[in-house]
Amino acid sequence: MNKKQKKWLKRILIALAIFFAVMALDELGVLASIFGEPGALYASFVLYLVPYLIAGHDVLAKAWRNIRRGEAFDESFLMAVATIGAFAMVLFPEAEPHMAEGAAVMLFYQVGELFQSYAVGKSRKSIAAMMDIAPDYANIERDGKLVQVDPDEIQIGDVIVVKPGERVPIDGIVIDGSSQLDTAALTGESIPRHVEAGGEVISGCINMTGVLRVRTIKLFGASTVSRILELVENASEKKARTENFITRFARVYTPIVTFAAIAIAIVPPLMGMGAWADWILRGLTFLVVSCPCALVISVPLSFFGGIGGASRLGILVKGSNYLEALSQVDTVVFDKTGTLTSGTFGVVGVHPHETMNAGQLLALAAHAEAFSDHPIAASVKKAYLDGQGDSPSPAIDQALIKDAAEESGHGVSATVDGHSVLVGNGKLMAAHGIAYPDCELTGTILHVACDGVYVGHVVIADAIKDDAAQAIADLHAAGVERCIMLTGDREEVARSVATELGLDEYHAQLLPGDKVEQLERILDTARGNLAFVGDGINDAPVLTRADVGIAMGAMGSDAAIEAADVVLMDDRPSNIARAIRVARKTMRIVNQNIVFAIGVKLLILALAAVGIANMWLAVFGDVGVAVIAILNAMRAMGDA
Amino acid sequence: MRKVFKLDEIDCAVCAGKLEEAIKKLDGVQDAKINFLTQKLTLEAADEEFDAVLDAVVKLTADVEPDCEILR
Numbered sequence: 055m056n057k058k059q060k061k062w063l064k065r066i067l068i069a070l071a072i073f074f075a076v077m078a079l080d081e082l083g084v085l086a087s088i089f090g091e092p093g094a095l096y097a098s099f100v101l102y103l104v105p106y107l108i109a110g111h112d113v114l115a116k117a118w119r120n121i122r123r124g125e126a127f128d129e130s131f132l133m134a135v136a137t138i139g140a141f142a143m144v145l146f147p148e149a150e151p152h153m154a155e156g157a158a159v160m161l162f163y164q165v166g167e168l169f170q171s172y173a174v175g176k177s178r179k180s181i182a183a184m185m186d187i188a189p190d191y192a193n194i195e196r197d198g199k200l201v202q203v204d205p206d207e208i209q210i211g212d213v214i215v216v217k218p219g220e221r222v223p224i225d226g227i228v229i230d231g232s233s234q235l236d237t238a239a240l241t242g243e244s245i246p247r248h249v250e251a252g253g254e255v256i257s258g259c260i261n262m263t264g265v266l267r268v269r270t271i272k273l274f275g276a277s278t279v280s281r282i283l284e285l286v287e288n289a290s291e292k293k294a295r296t297e298n299f300i301t302r303f304a305r306v307y308t309p310i311v312t313f314a315a316i317a318i319a320i321v322p323p324l325m326g327m328g329a330w331a332d333w334i335l336r337g338l339t340f341l342v343v344s345c346p347c348a349l350v351i352s353v354p355l356s357f358f359g360g361i362g363g364a365s366r367l368g369i370l371v372k373g374s375n376y377l378e379a380l381s382q383v384d385t386v387v388f389d390k391t392g393t394l395t396s397g398t399f400g401v402v403g404v405h406p407h408e409t410m411n412a413g414q415l416l417a418l419a420a421h422a423e424a425f426s427d428h429p430i431a432a433s434v435k436k437a438y439l440d441g442q443g444d445s446p447s448p449a450i451d452q453a454l455i456k457d458a459a460e461e462s463g464h465g466v467s468a469t470v471d472g473h474s475v476l477v478g479n480g481k482l483m484a485a486h487g488i489a490y491p492d493c494e495l496t497g498t499i500l501h502v503a504c505d506g507v508y509v510g511h512v513v514i515a516d517a518i519k520d521d522a523a524q525a526i527a528d529l530h531a532a533g534v535e536r537c538i539m540l541t542g543d544r545e546e547v548a549r550s551v552a553t554e555l556g557l558d559e560y561h562a563q564l565l566p567g568d569k570v571e572q573l574e575r576i577l578d579t580a581r582g583n584l585a586f587v588g589d590g591i592n593d594a595p596v597l598t599r600a601d602v603g604i605a606m607g608a609m610g611s612d613a614a615i616e617a618a619d620v621v622l623m624d625d626r627p628s629n630i631a632r633a634i635r636v637a638r639k640t641m642r643i644v645n646q647n648i649v650f651a652i653g654v655k656l657l658i659l660a661l662a663a664v665g666i667a668n669m670w671l672a673v674f675g676d677v678g679v680a681v682i683a684i685l686n687a688m689r690a691m692g693d694a
Numbered sequence: 695m696r697k698v699f700k701l702d703e704i705d706c707a708v709c710a711g712k713l714e715e716a717i718k719k720l721d722g723v724q725d726a727k728i729n730f731l732t733q734k735l736t737l738e739a740a741d742e743e744f745d746a747v748l749d750a751v752v753k754l755t756a757d758v759e760p761d762c763e764i765l766r
Contacts, residue, residue, distance in 0.1 A: 058703060058761075116760075123758075128709075178731060287732050301711075358731045 055172060062168050066161065069109035073157055076101040080154070095151060099144055102153040110137065110160035129345045132312070133163050139338040140669065146331040155669045159342060162670075166677020173684040174351065187239040187258045188279055189221040205274040216266045222255050225277045226268035233264035240278070241368035241624040258282065281615065285370055289361045292373025296644055300353045304346040311344035311659070318663060332665065339662040342672035348651040352683035353644055359690030360640030368623035369633045376619040379602045380637035384582030386534050386630065387573060389596070390541035390551060392589030393606055394525075394627060395516040399429060401437035403495045403513035413444050415510045419502050422468040422475040424450050425458040430498060431466070433514055434477075461485075465500070476503040483508070496550040515547070521628040523555050528631035530556075532638075538576060540569050540596075569596050577601075585620075587630060593617075604630060640690045647683040654679050696725075696738045702763040704733055713759050720754060722747040735764060 055063070076098065079085050085094040085101075107114075110133070117134035140156030191202040193215040200215055205223040208214060213229065216222050222235070232250035237243055237259045246262055249255055255268055258279035274280060293301075319337030323330045357374035364371050371377050391397045406415040420438035423431035438448050458468040464485065465478015476482060483490045483501050488508050490501045497515025501508070526537050539560040541548050548562035561572050573596050577584050586593075586600035589607055594617040597603030605618030607625035615621055622629045658675035661667035667675075704710050710730040717726040717737070725738040739747040752764050 119757075128712075178733065287729065287734075291727065291729065354731065 056175065059168060059172060059175070062164075062171075066109055066164050066168060069105040069161055069164075072108065073102070073105035073161060076105065077154060095144065098151070099141070099153050102157045103141070106137065106141070106157040106160050109157075109164050110134075113160065113163070128308075129347060132308075132341045132345055133160065136338045136341045136669070139334065139341075143331055143335065146329075152335065152669075159669050159673050162673045163342075163677055166673070166681060169681050170347075170351070170677065170684060173681060173688070174355070176688075187221070188283055189223040189257070192223040192274075193217065193220075208270055208274060210270055210273060212270050214268050214270060216255075216261045216268055218261055218263055218265065220261055221279075222257050222259050222261060222266075222268065223277070223279075224268075224270045224274050225257050225272045226255055226270040228253050228255055228266050229269050230267040231265050233266050234262040236260040236262050237624075239366075240282070243368065243624055243626075282365070282370060285372060285615070285621075286361060286365050289358075289371060289373050292375050294357060294374035294378040296378060296641075296648070297353055297357065297374055300346075300349045300648070304350050307346050308344060311340060314659075315340035315344070335669075336662055336665055339667055339669050339672045340659060342669060343655055343658045343662065343667075343675035345676050346651075347676070348655075348680035348683040349648060351680065352647045352651070352687040355684060356640055356644045356647065356687040356690045359687060360636055360643075363640075363691045364633060364636045367629065367632055367636070369629055369636065370615075370621040370623065371633070371637075372619050372621070376602055377637045377640055379583050380585065380620060380634055381641040382583045383585045383602060383634055384534055385536045385538065385576065385580040385584045386529055387538045387540060387576060387584060387586045387600065388557075388627070389569075389586075389588040389593055390539050390543060390548070391516060392625075393587050394522045394539065394551065394555060395518050396625075397516060397589070399433045399498075399514055400517040401433060401442055401512055402497060402515045402517055403493070404437075404442065404510070405493060405513070406510035407491075407508055409507070410509050415502060416442065416512065417448065418470060418475060418504060418509070419477050419500065419512050420448075421450060421455055421470045422458070422466055422477045422502075424452060424455050424468075426460060426466050428460075430500065430514055434500065434512060437512075473504050474506070477501070496547045516543075518551060518554060519625070519627060521626050525627035525630060526555050526557060528628060529634070532631050532634050534631075534634070535582075536580075540564055540572055542566070566592055569593065570599055573599055585630070587627070589625075604633070643686055643690050647686055650686075651679050651683050695741045695744050696736060697744070699735045699737065700765040701728065701733045701735050702765055704728070704730060704759065704762045709759055709762075713755060713762070716754055716758050717751055720747065720750050723751070726751075 079101070080098045085097050089097045113130045114134050116130040120128055120131055137156045137160045140152040140159065143152040189205060192205040192208050193200045194203050194208065194212060195215060208224055214224065214226070218233070228249055228251050230251055232248070234246035235249055235255065236246050237256070239260070240256065240258045249266070255266065257277040315337040318340055319334045322328055323333045357377060360377055361371050361374065371380070388394050404412040404416050406412050416434070416438045420435045423434050435450065439450070441448055454471045456469040458466065460466055461478060461482055464482035465476065467474070467476050469475070476486060477500055479499065480490060480501065483503060486503065486506070488503045488506065490508055490511070493499050493511060493513055495513045495515070497513045500512040500514060502510055502512065529537055536558045539548065539552055539557050541560070541562055542564050543562060545562045548560045552560040564572060573586060583601035585602040585604055586596050587604045587606060588597055589605065597605060597617045602620060603618045604620045604622060605615070606622045606627070620633060622633070655675055658667050658671055662672060710728045714726055714728040717723060722739050722743050723737065724740070727736040737748065737751060748766065755762055755764055
């Protein structure tokens with residue numbers, strides 16, 4: 055609680071104490087025995103005014119100011135009219151006095167307002183904590199000493215020092231040192247990332263183990279962390295349809311209820327349908343319940359909480375409208391390369407033929423390719439050195455290799471440890487009269503022959519991401535009806551990826567321009583919203599055309615952040631289903647609040663009109679509902 | 695020039711909306727935005743009269759929402 059709220063609480067407590075004291079005196083008949091009838095009535099009128107004014111003087115002042123400015127229909131006005139009206143009932147001598155209710159309504163209104171202010175403050179604070187990823191200083195070396203400076207002062211190309219436990223303030227390249235980086239605040243990924251000299255570091259990550267010297271490549275304001283914060287903060291300005299609906303609703307609702315209240319207070323008694331006092335009281339009850347604050351605060355709060363909660367998972371949503379659109383997605387279209395596959399070539403299969411095991415085959419191929427700098431040779435060597443194929447202690451011993459030569463367009467030949475080795479495509483094998491089998495895997499097949507005998511093949515392809523199949527399964531489980539892949543790649547490659555991942559449809563051999571056309575055809579047949587997932591490179595037009603454009607692997611990629619509506623910070627496709635779940639949860643909370651708040655209010659209005667609801671219930675309908683809705687909205691921040 | 699200010703004690707979303715509308719209507723204000731949740735006011739006005747406009751905005755705020763304070 056802040057200072058203002060503490061003072062507020064004190065005031066309410068004092069007013070409450072006085073209120074109950076007066077109530078006790080009144081009920082126990084003490085007032086009646088001192089002042090007699092009807093003096094006791096006037097005495098209690100004056101006594102009830104004391105807690106009323108202590109608790110509500112600011113509300114009355116605000117109402118008065120608004121009336122003078124010609125802005126009548128706000129909460130303080132409604133409360134002032136309702137409570138003053140309750141006190142004024144004393145003018146109807148035949149009716150029960152309602153001073154206690156007038157004072158109590160003001161008191162509980164203030165209790166609710168205080169609670170509301172506290173809840174809003176608390177959710178603001180947890181959102182702020184969630185987004186507390188911006189470092190407030192950078193270390194820079196001056197005259198041999200480390201000094202802390204404002205990160206805004208750092209120029210591009212300056213060298214900053216990041217100590218263990220500190221956040222990287224500005225994007226840059228490591229020039230000295232190595233460490234583990236905790237990227238959880240940006241990507242939601244809990245496994246630390248290793249960096250060393252030459253590697254890029256992204257601002258917002260926490261340096262965990264070693265001291266890093268980093269040459270900055272961006273200004274603080276343009277660094278990843280600043281851009282993310284700006285994006286999330288501004289996201290609440292792009293309003294969802296639901297939010298706009300609530301704003302419009304509030305605009306017509308309050309005047310309508312106010313006039314209805316006046317009508318209820320005046321019309322029936324004029325027509326002789328009952329006592330004035332009775333109907334005026336019903337009209338006042340109407341007024342109390344009429345404030346739309348529960349909706350006006352809780353709906354944007356839910357969206358903001360959802361956007362904040364998503365950003366903690368490494369999912370940046372650029373506006374409430376996109377969160378809303380995401381919740382209605384039933385078709386997800388993927389670009390293949392960089393999205394479902396890693397976009398870099400790697401060994402996806404090592405198939406030895408009879409005489410060798412996988413490790414021996416890969417070792418032989420890697421040695422034969424040792425002097426080639428072809429990308430395919432590079433991926434074979436990398437796979438071998440990374441321990442694929444389970445060779446014990448992989449290392450390329452260049453002394454074993456003789457007579458290495460490129461067979462242009464076909465492969466390589468070399469003498470490895472005294473054996474003559476051929477590594478290359480089918481044409482190379484055919485040229486040497488060696489029979490070779492076909493492989494069931496799709497990709498580039500690298501056949502290997504040793505001393506003129508076929509020994510097996512290595513398959514190189516754009517590797518499918520580890521969690522791609524899981525991502526598709528999750529999407530189907532989340533109720534997405536169609537997962538479709540678009541690719542410029544060959545039919546066979548597309549078919550094999552689509553089958554392996556369980557995609558519902560694929561469209562292969564598309565030129566970049568064809569992708570937009572194909573997407574439009576799919577858009578025509580989609581019932582719900584369509585999301586397109588790409589890596590932000592070359593697919594900006596498609597990202598824009600889809601209902602929701604999702605860009606993946608945005609750590610540092612400006613193009614992706616610009617073009618997309620939703621940005622996944624890391625490159626795991628399984629985050630798409632999580633994003634949809636967060637969106638659906640947020641929309642569920644928003645809808646619950648709308649139905650609950652409007653429902654309760656309409657119910658109390660109806661009860662008030664027929665005279666069943668009293669003012670106590672009406673106060674609950676106003677502030678009670680608002681507080682419950684706010685508490686519900688805060689759930690949107692949690693994990694989906 | 696566009697500048698962002700922190701708003702203190704803005705407790706009600708409706709009030710924030712009203713204050714935003716009122717600020718927009720002031721002379722010299724090119725654009726104004728109040729973000730209720732982050733408690734930030736973004737004010738856009740011509741460079742040469744920015745300080746004068748800001749004074750007017752502070753005065754208006756004190757009138758419309760006396761609880762709310764613009765921290766500058």
